[in-house]
Amino acid sequence: MTGSAIRPDEVKAQRKMAQRSAGAALPVILEIIGGLPPFVNAVRFALTPETNAPPFFRIQCTTMDLSYIMIDPFITVPEYSPEFSDYDLNALGISADIQPIILSIVNFSRGKEDVTINLAGPLLINPHTGRSRQVVLENATKYLTRHKLIS
Amino acid sequence: MLVLTREVGEFMLIGDSIEIRVLRIDGQQVRLGIVAPRESSIVRGELIEDIRAETTSAARPEEHLIANIASQIKAKVSVIVVTVQSS
Secondary structure, rough: OOOEOOOOOOOOOOOOOOOOOOOEEEOOEEEOOHHHHOEEOOOOEEEEEEEOOOEEEEEEEOOOOOOEEEHHHHOOOOOOOOEEEHHHHHHHOOOOOOOOEEEEEOOOOOOOOEEEOOOOOOOEOOOOOOEEOOOOOHHHOOOOEEEEOOO | OOOOOOOOOOEEEEEEEEEEEEEEEEOOOEEEEEOOOOOOOOOOOHHHHOOOOOOOOOOOHHHHHHHHHHHHHHHEEEEEEEEHHHH
């Protein structure tokens, strides 16, 4: 399974900056530490491309009826520059040589005129293990929890 | 929840290495100093609550909206790609 993000021009060397690289392999099963609020026990999710609705992905919990639509944020926000804390990177085993995968949760709950993505709280994924967590960015104040997907 | 009352200048220790000290009180505002290991996560509660609320409402999305929004994004992304290539 490969991602389809547009490759950013500049790849930041600094450890805390992480950007999506085109062609990175996606893990099929995610282990989301702490679950997703309010479902703290929903940890195991299957990640699949939404075949009838690209570029969306879907994460489907394997233990309960729960799913979310996700998107690679760099597709619609190419200048997105998330900074991750050492706390989060260490918790997921993302060492300096590992390029993490970043996905944003898409929120359709306010209707089709107000579909948004959470840029301040993305899902950070270790691509080798599927170990993931919804994190708060170090530079969260730079971004919206409700960034309009279609301007 | 452990509830403590502290005066200005007093502090409390959480675990071995996290200290929270009351530095100043100004009307409704309390200025706190936090000493914690560099790798600790310290986040304002409002931001956590905002993210929790957003994530909660995003669960189990309306299926009929997904394909429609996806096609709108695809149209927009194609435009971005063309711009980059022609510059």
